[in-house]
Amino acid sequence: AFNFSAGPATLPEAVMRRTQEDLLDWQNTGMSVMEMSHRSADYMQLAHEMEADLREVMVIPDNYKVLFIHGGASLQFAAIPLNLATSDDTVDYLNTGVWSTKAIKEASRYTNVNVIAGGETANPTEIPPMSEWKFSDDAKYIHVCANETITGLELQQEHMDFLFAQGKPVIVDMSSNIMCREIDVSKYGMIYAGAQKNIGPAGLAIVIVREDLVGHARDITPTLLNWQTYAGFESMFNTPATFAWYLAGMVFKWIKDVGGVKAIAEVNQRKAEKLYSYIDSSEFYENHIAVDQRSWMNVTFSLTKEGLDAEFLAQSKAAKLLSLKGHKAFGGMRASIYNAMPEEGVDALIEFMQSFADQHA
Numbered sequence: 001a002f003n004f005s006a007g008p009a010t011l012p013e014a015v016m017r018r019t020q021e022d023l024l025d026w027q028n029t030g031m032s033v034m035e036m037s038h039r040s041a042d043y044m045q046l047a048h049e050m051e052a053d054l055r056e057v058m059v060i061p062d063n064y065k066v067l068f069i070h071g072g073a074s075l076q077f078a079a080i081p082l083n084l085a086t087s088d089d090t091v092d093y094l095n096t097g098v099w100s101t102k103a104i105k106e107a108s109r110y111t112n113v114n115v116i117a118g119g120e121t122a123n124p125t126e127i128p129p130m131s132e133w134k135f136s137d138d139a140k141y142i143h144v145c146a147n148e149t150i151t152g153l154e155l156q157q158e159h160m161d162f163l164f165a166q167g168k169p170v171i172v173d174m175s176s177n178i179m180c181r182e183i184d185v186s187k188y189g190m191i192y193a194g195a196q197k198n199i200g201p202a203g204l205a206i207v208i209v210r211e212d213l214v215g216h217a218r219d220i221t222p223t224l225l226n227w228q229t230y231a232g233f234e235s236m237f238n239t240p241a242t243f244a245w246y247l248a249g250m251v252f253k254w255i256k257d258v259g260g261v262k263a264i265a266e267v268n269q270r271k272a273e274k275l276y277s278y279i280d281s282s283e284f285y286e287n288h289i290a291v292d293q294r295s296w297m298n299v300t301f302s303l304t305k306e307g308l309d310a311e312f313l314a315q316s317k318a319a320k321l322l323s324l325k326g327h328k329a330f331g332g333m334r335a336s337i338y339n340a341m342p343e344e345g346v347d348a349l350i351e352f353m354q355s356f357a358d359q360h361a
């Protein structure tokens, strides 16, 4: 089966097979990683390797802290303003869809949010033109969602370069496109991502933050929302999500094994291009996202003939192409083709889509 779920999402088959083997006896310890003290030497080695591997695959400079935090990406929606702004400060947010809106709503509880652009509709299909972006002079940081998972709308390098040029810390939610291509981490203030798409199991968030941005949390910040707490205790102030760390560590090793983010990006580009070009070439399917802002990770499409969605989903499921139903807020279909989705999965999907279209021509 190929699982196109948007998250929790498919994980590399090699990783899942290895996990199965490890479950009863990890590295001859006589127990699984889930049953082991996080302070044990064996586990500490796993934790150190995980961080080192992530630093290697993303080329994270030494002046960045890598934190592993519970609570998923959404908890960072609150942590970001609490760590970086006072209640009197202003912060800049770009609104490109549902996930941006959630981040804005949460930040607005703690500080003054200026929306740079967007927000007129819940699910925009294009990024507001940069000529319309209105930054505030004194923003403490600029926040964007790099890839809106629901629609499959992705910020492009030109957008990022424009943001970097503002000279403020750029904070990016990369939950659904982290490690899908190479990036220059040194340009960012802070990068965060929920693990359940390109990294591992849900519940864990990866935070990569420039060290000068750590240590300024407001007094009222809960201890476990303060980045300093994680930075000071190797993300082990309390019991970490040990199994999630183990799996994330395995995924980072898998990325290294298959040639690093560069190699994965080549496959990702090919997968996305072939699926979009099939959709564009077919009269039976359409994608509504601005062509040059289409996500590599979440490909949304709808059927041009009405009343066939349920049948499409039933048949695709029977063909072992799983979880293709689009998010209810946007409708239609969505094929999430994260790093772990093999190219054959995309080929099989295209073949199925064509045969379904032929059936209903």
Ligand code: PLP
Residues within 6 Å of the ligand: 007, 071, 072, 073, 074, 075, 099, 145, 147, 148, 149, 150, 173, 174, 175, 176, 194, 195, 203
């Ligand atoms: N940001 C984006 C872009 C997402 O796609 C998601 C979840 O799908 C989240 C944030 C929220 O992540 P979590 O459920 O880990 O809080």
